[in-house]
Amino acid sequence: MKLKEMKVMTEKISRKKGTTKKTRSTNINEIDKNTNNKNANSKNTNNKIANSKNANSKNTINKKAITLTQDQYRKAKHIQNSKPIIFIGMGTCGLASGAQATFDTFRSEALKYKLDIEIIPVGCVGSCFLEPIVDIKLPGKARVAYKQITSDKVVEIIQRTLQKEEIIREWVLGKYPVEPSSSDEDFSDIPLISDFEFFKNQKKFVLSRCGVVNPRSFEEYIAYEDGFKALAEVLEEANPQKVIDDIKTSGLRGRGGGGFPTGQKWQFCRDAQSPDGQKYVICNADEGDPGAFMDRAVLESDPFSVIEGMIIMGYAIGASKGIIYCRAEYPIAIKQLTNAISICSERGLLGKNILNSGFNFEIEIKKGAGAFVCGEETALIESIEGKRGMPRIKPPYPATYGLYGNPTNINNVETIAQIAKILNYGPAKFAEWGINKSRGTKVFSLTGKIKHAGLVEVPMGITIREIVKIGGGIPNGKKFKAAQIGGPSGGCIPAHLINTPIDYEELKEVGAMMGSGGLVIMDESTCMVDTARFFMKFIQEESCGKCIPCREGTRRLLEILTKLTQKPKNDYEVVDRMKSMISLKELAYVIKDTALCGLGNSAPNPVLTTLNYFRDEYEAHLYENRCPAKACIGLLSFRIDAEKCVGCGLCKLNCPNDAILGEKKQAHYIVEEKCVKCGLCKSNCKFNAVILE
């Protein structure tokens, strides 16, 4: 009976190329039937395998749902496509650069030109500065990527590339390699996209599918890099302990901040006894670090990898429930995840009896409500339980007492997204990358004063200098001053330590931390005291208020730093500034030692590192009321050079607070009390008459 059905199905598929909808529904029926059969046979044996420790016997599973037919594979890989395919990068950064307009224009213009094309929205390849990126695959040709395709360039692409099959050289970013097995024609004179300067020294592992595959397509996930193969093997081998051992071998450590060995964490949770047999796995997608967005990119561009990773994690630990805790600020990520979860449920990869293996697992999305502290494990658990996101006292750790009092394992998106890939690639081979105890790759979101901002994935052990080089260096001929790594919990690495390698321990040694991967580059025009104040302001606002060192301590730190960035009004304030400066360091260490959670413990890091490496700047603020970088607006004043001013009135016109006075054709002047120091007058003055002091 089953065999017959299968035959009918494959026939149907081969007959109806392209009508995926039809084949999909038959596929689902097939699985439903299978699951029903199996369910009847193995009642009450759910999760038996996951919980049993001896597991030498192989499990027979039904791989049908994750096996592609030849046609499906060719379609998913776009081999020998019959009509032109347009891929448009529509992650948040793509959209923020106008990808939606490009998409709409392509659609409307294609109708006008009576072109039969397929438009596929893809995620983000990481080179945000080149967005919107549009890839074009002409029928039977290699896929070519164009950069910065705003809507005004669409018509030219249609006329030249789609109609005349001409590649527009000046817009080309690179081509994708053609499938070895296909007869697609290659463009021998166009360089590969992976040879492009920005990508050349990167090692794409976590991000390998991002921006290449359609994040909504189940088939494409399977076709590219063997999606769900790792899961099938794990279920087939039916040895959860081996999965954990593999992860231990790989040397993978948590990518969310702390860098705790992932395998060990899983082991704790697997070994923990649960009162009612329930365990949970949680994916921490509450990426709250300002300046970090790699988790968003992964969720938006490759949601299935997170789902597969979670199922494997659940299987290894013996959990039947998974929760993805995602920021509400990431609506596109939530949309892609919801879609991926519903497809997986339809195909029998989530729910009861996954792939006929007897393992049950479901995933639920919980939307965060905007609290940085919820990135902390126990605070996140509190938030899922519907409470204020305040961290719990540890121990007990979540591995023994987590969500609703049950053993819970929490990992971050980047960690989970590479689980399947590590198992596919081979844990031992994965462990070859990197240095010391830091293995594999790390994704950084490179922003700030850098030419090429975006996501970079590099092998561990690479130096910060090399990452800055990947980003194209500092714009406008300015000098590198510091790299802020690890978000508000991290530290600033000064220019003389630019050769520090990316390694959990080495970074800790210089006072910073790996963090989740925000890397903000600063140049001479960034004031380090102001930076420390900025982070302290952020932490102070986000401090949950549970423990006193963090709640009160960060407020005092912020007060001290704010005083430093403002001119003292009288003698009393001068003395006060001096006095508080003396206690700054001591206060920072008290918070570091006594705060309850990771947020508080690491809160003084930005202050301590800047104080350590940029003491001269603190002194300039304190003794001379001067900000060397000219960034602290409280210490600056704008003045109009009466000799240069011709009285054109442009500054007066643009001043938001009417702080500029003066008659036409006569020198103007600025009323200091009213000036909000926005710098509009300076940027609008055509005669360089506005001086910043």
Added chain:
Amino acid sequence: MSILSFENRNKKLSGGLKKLMPAKISDVLSRFKQGDASELIPVLQAVQSEYGYISEDNTYEIAEYLNLPSSKIYGVATFYAQFRLEPLGRHVINLCTGTACHVKGSEKLIPVFEQELKCKAGETTKDGRFTFNLVACLGACALSPVVNIDSDFYGNVSPSDVKKILRKYK
């Protein structure tokens, strides 16, 4: 400065604009399991997306439905940045003050916005036209400084762009 538009982004970000015909509170609540305290945050999110904010009356309704003290609802609603206890303006401005935007000078935009709007950050203008918020990070760091108004995003905003941007919203 670059402009772009995408649907619903802001709706979820700020909890949503006030709908013309909001559903009854009992209808909103009935989507959730009664008495399940862990549903509190999703309930608050649903209520806010329906009414634009969480009113005092609704707090009591939620408390009764979930069988929680109303003080607890207030506690949770004030803890998370997403929830508002006061109605929003017609347009919501979110100025990003994340690290990347800060380094690129988003702080200089604050006084400009405040002057133009005649209201402080976190407040709504007197005519109910704008609500001006500072947010931690919009995740579009490569285009910093970023301003988001309703469903539009503006990248690389300089102080001189502010007037021009605001003029588009009535």
